Amino acid sequence: MTPRPILRALLVLALAGAAAAQPPASGRRVHRLLIHNATVIDGNGTPASGPKDILIENNVIADVIALDAVSLSRAGGRAAAPQADAVIDATGKYVLPGLINAHAHLQEERGGRPQPIEYELDIWLACGITTVRDVGSDTRRALELRRQSAEGEIAAPRIFVYPMFGRPRDPQAARAHVRELKQMGADGIKILGIDRDTMAAMEGEAHLLSLPVAHHAGVEETNAWDDIKFGTTSIEHWYGIPDAAIPGGVQNFPSGYNYNNETDRFRYAGHLWREADPERLTKVLEGMVHAGVAWVPTLDIYEASRDLQRAQTQPWFADYLHPTLEEYFRPNPANHGSYFIGWTSTDEAFWKENYRIWMAALRQFDRLGGLIGVGDDAGFIYQMYGFGLIRNLELHQEAGFHPLKIIQQITGNNAQILGQENRLGRVRAGWLADLIVVSGNPLENLKVLYPTGVDEIRDGKVVHTGGVEWTIKDGIPYHAPTLMARVKEIVAQARKSGPVPRPTR
Numbered sequence: 001m002t003p004r005p006i007l008r009a010l011l012v013l014a015l016a017g018a019a020a021a022q023p024p025a026s027g028r029r030v031h032r033l034l035i036h037n038a039t040v041i042d043g044n045g046t047p048a049s050g051p052k053d054i055l056i057e058n059n060v061i062a063d064v065i066a067l068d069a070v071s072l073s074r075a076g077g078r079a080a081a082p083q084a085d086a087v088i089d090a091t092g093k094y095v096l097p098g099l100i101n102a103h104a105h106l107q108e109e110r111g112g113r114p115q116p117i118e119y120e121l122d123i124w125l126a127c128g129i130t131t132v133r134d135v136g137s138d139t140r141r142a143l144e145l146r147r148q149s150a151e152g153e154i155a156a157p158r159i160f161v162y163p164m165f166g167r168p169r170d171p172q173a174a175r176a177h178v179r180e181l182k183q184m185g186a187d188g189i190k191i192l193g194i195d196r197d198t199m200a201a202m203e204g205e206a207h208l209l210s211l212p213v214a215h216h217a218g219v220e221e222t223n224a225w226d227d228i229k230f231g232t233t234s235i236e237h238w239y240g241i242p243d244a245a246i247p248g249g250v251q252n253f254p255s256g257y258n259y260n261n262e263t264d265r266f267r268y269a270g271h272l273w274r275e276a277d278p279e280r281l282t283k284v285l286e287g288m289v290h291a292g293v294a295w296v297p298t299l300d301i302y303e304a305s306r307d308l309q310r311a312q313t314q315p316w317f318a319d320y321l322h323p324t325l326e327e328y329f330r331p332n333p334a335n336h337g338s339y340f341i342g343w344t345s346t347d348e349a350f351w352k353e354n355y356r357i358w359m360a361a362l363r364q365f366d367r368l369g370g371l372i373g374v375g376d377d378a379g380f381i382y383q384m385y386g387f388g389l390i391r392n393l394e395l396h397q398e399a400g401f402h403p404l405k406i407i408q409q410i411t412g413n414n415a416q417i418l419g420q421e422n423r424l425g426r427v428r429a430g431w432l433a434d435l436i437v438v439s440g441n442p443l444e445n446l447k448v449l450y451p452t453g454v455d456e457i458r459d460g461k462v463v464h465t466g467g468v469e470w471t472i473k474d475g476i477p478y479h480a481p482t483l484m485a486r487v488k489e490i491v492a493q494a495r496k497s498g499p500v501p502r503p504t505r
């Protein structure tokens with residue numbers, strides 16, 4: 001069906017008007033920004049659709065206008081393209097909600113050596129990340145960065161601050177500490193290695209104050225049954241889930257095992273999923289679904305355990321690995337997560353099986369109706385900021401999820417875990433203007449999201465393409481290649497000036 005002549009004329013006018021406007025300057029918000037002619041993948045799992053115009057007014061998505069012939073004819077003479085102060089031509093490109101990193105750490109040092117915050121923030125934005133949930137860093141600094149980001153003083157994703165809770169002495173102290181963190185302005189709380197009585201108390205108080213709780217469920221006194229009982233918002237990583245399904249209640253550790261020896265800990269973690277009883281595991285997963293406990297598996301952060309060589313030779317290390325982080329990644333018993341001295345093929349084989357069972361559990365959790373989010377926990381174990389998050393998407397695909405579902409997990413689902421589903425994670429009028437413009441189709445190849453892009457063969461020639469072109473956060477457009485050029489420069493300078501010594505203690 002062809003649009004009626006009047007509509008066609010309006011469309012031509014619209015295209016002409018759009019073509020006349022200039023692209024935005026990186027890092028500067030204009031009053032009205034138009035993304036023209038995009039294929040849109042929304043954050044709610046629905047199919048890609050387009051072409052569409054997306055009009056942003058200040059920091060809000062003002063309108064999403066379908067431009068296909070059927071919609072135009074149905075609209076019966078809709079007015080010409082919206083006037084805009086700047087236009088991003090998204091012809092042949094995909095627009096998604098800004099990615100959300102549900103498990104991040106703001107890091108200005110590694111192993112005591114400084115690392116500029118811009119390094120991490122720029123890579124995040126260049127990877128299309130418009131929101132991070134900080135689950136443990138320097139809380140006061142994180143709150144300050146949150147403010148600076150919200151006020152547009154720094155180029156950074158939105159920051160939600162979930163301070164690390166520590167280990168209170170008793171339930172009364174736990175409740176008091178929750179109130180203290182609320183007073184400080186925390187958006188939520190991250191717990192780790194907590195005792196059952198204090199966990200019960202802190203979660204009760206957190207619910208009263210509407211603070212979500214993220215639980216790094218380690219191999220500890222509590223497991224997923226406690227999260228189910230006390231109403232944890234999200235389980236981070238995974239340990240507490242299979243641990244809750246072990247028939248004897250205790251993993252079959254060798255007698256010499258020491259939890260504080262990280263090689264022991266990570267080696268035998270590779271045996272944990274196989275010890276979980278499938279029927280019990282189903283009950284645990286069902287319990288999580290009924291209690292509304294979400295799961296942020298951070299699949300990338302254990303990948304070195306199943307394939308050390310892959311982890312140590314990621315191609316983006318060449319230009320973008322900061323020497324501080326590089327030094328921190330070197331196997332060294334004094335750094336958390338650097339446990340790879342003496343890592344064997346046997347360890348990797350156990351971990352590969354571990355991943356297979358883990359991924360099957362994720363699929364089962366999803367089928368039961370569970371909410372799955374995505375976070376990268378980067379800055380540890382060879383995972384670089386941003387790149388690690390994109391790697392998760394590939395691992396979710398390996399787990400068996402459809403790319404539409406994966407994009408939903410990293411946008412809409414993460415927004416829900418943050419309690420922000422009415423403002424973030426969608427390409428929808430009225431939602432905050434957090435969007436990315438991607439060169440290429442992530443449904444075909446999730447690797448197009450890496451800032452380093454992909455090579456394709458077109459007409460017999462190799463073409464380098466891919467990458468996020470624009471990351472729009474709170475209506476502010478950031479040109480991703482410009483950000484990555486800055487990151488490259490930061491790294492080159494740091495390498496030239498040599499290693500920064502650890503401060504003497």
Ligand SMILES: [Zn+2]
Nearest residue numbers: 103105135377
């Ligand atoms: Zn973490």
